[in-house]
Amino acid sequence: MSPVTRFQSRTVVIASSNIDTDQIIPARFLTTTTKEGLGKQLFADWRYGPDGAPLPDFVLNRPEAQGAQVLVAGNNFGCGSSREHAPWALLDYGFRAVISTEIADIFRGNSLKNGFLPILVDADTSKWLLDNPGARVSIDLESTRLTLPTGVSVTFPIEAFARHCLLNGVDELGYLRSQLPMIEKFEAAYP
């Protein structure tokens, strides 16, 4: 995975709370055996009508959303299933981060393993972002800061090791495999 450091982007706002993984990528698309190409099906049931045509009112179909890399969402984003297809779909679409006041555990872990940033903010920052769609924000993983166009800058929590891996392009599996002597020792003493 290539290192993630800092980037700037306009935001897209989907203000709903509790956006679950079945909305992000409906289960009928999980019959794939690869990770690629899921961006087309991101938010499929909100994005397309029964005939498959894009619904003009849905935010991702509007001209101003094109090219935006940061999704701003309501509380408890990514709840539901463990499908890693959810961050794969968001990344394949072109998103690089989601900002919310709460992000579900499994989704957050899956996101970090793919270089998709789950960014937790306080209620005030969230409200400003929800009220100002299209705002140009800056995200810096090194300093763990999110900066709004108003100049307001807030730090966001992110698990230290995941941050280290993302900044340095370190592969977590490579790290785990470097622990194999400890794992073997553990197994030898295991009942």
Add this chain to the structure above:
Amino acid sequence: MTARTLFDKVWDAHEVVPETPDTPAVLYIDLHLIHEVTSPQAFSLLRSLKLPVRRPERTLATMDHSTPTASDQVFGKIPITVDAAAKQVAQLEKNTAEFGVELYGMRDPRRGIVHVISPELGRTQPGMTIVCGDSHTSTHGAFGALAFGIGTTEVGHVFATQTLLQRKPKSLAINVEGELRPGVTAKDLILAIIGKIGVSGGTGHVLEYRGSTIRSLSMDERMTVCNMSIEAGARAGMIAPDEVTFAYLKDKPDAPKGAAWNSAVERWRQLASDQGARFDLEVDLDAAQIAPMITYGTNPGMVLPITSPIPDKRGDEVFDKALRYMGFHQGEAMLGKRVDVVFIGSCTNGRFEDLQAAASILKGRKVAPGVRLLIVPGSQQVKQQAEDSGVAEVFRAAGADWRESGCSMCLGMNGDTVAAGHYAISTSNRNFEGRQGVGARTLLASPLTAAASAVRGSIADPRELL
């Protein structure tokens, strides 16, 4: 020594490397359950790195999510109608053969939903760490195991190292005291818990269900409770193992035997939370206050006693959107509302006791005209039990569609779906928009409520048909 919780004890026993501020713990995994949907990319990773599955004997594979439930397709009289699903099934057969992983395949009499078969086989045991690329892995916590869902990247990590990098979650005790009233089931209990703490009330936590109500539950009931821990956002849900647990496991095919059984039980008895162990949070419920529950919205926290009217939370964006989707209005009664489909099954309520409960209502009665009742056993063994005990005959006589095992209509990726705009009472775990089919409207309830509603042809209080 400080008093420890059940969760602390299982965690501590599996720490290969403890966590530090800079690095998560390396946690040993005793049992890795895999299925066709979330494993293919992890096998591809192994192939690309030229790595084996490090401990195939700690890995158990089955197929459940995308598999059909129609006998003709399961037993090969006709091909699987969903092409992509057929490919996924074939891929799992190829992957497990290549990497030496035991597979309970399509026509194996022990196949079924992964969270149903592992306990049935006795593979799920107290004190274990169990993971699977499926969020309902929390089910296995009913045995006092630490069991949680993981993503596909982590499936690859477990394949390659039998460990995971994990930060230790916080703990949350759910204390339930008293007796559940007649017609009130474990499903109603967990729906009431989710209604109380909310769909993100457990985020960052491992739940421990405690108290006299929990101790009085059977293993099938405990699994229903732990299964939906994830619906409260929790990583896992656990129940201390006791005599009920041991009686369930004794003589299961893969449970310890002879002297090994006795020493295992001795070990398992030590797992319960110590007197005075501290939880980060505690929540109390009175079982006697719980009624049969039903959801009215599009997440499992939007739930109410079946006799209550839909609340008025107009102005709340989640509420307004959910009611629009469901075609409901504030103040309306749930009882008597139209039902098109009734689905009894899933890893939440697809076990034998669930089917027995449904049969207790359906016996001597018929499914109402215009209603489709789909009953899908959680495993082929559950199916056989239902056949042997006469439960299946009750279903057939009532006019139900009685199928082969699988996840089926819970997530509608296998050909079993609910049509757009239709109302489905489901014993499954998620009422998300489109979960059971594009535009499908799901109402979560117990097997008793589902069966009663199938008979009445509208949402019905099971206590009237007991």
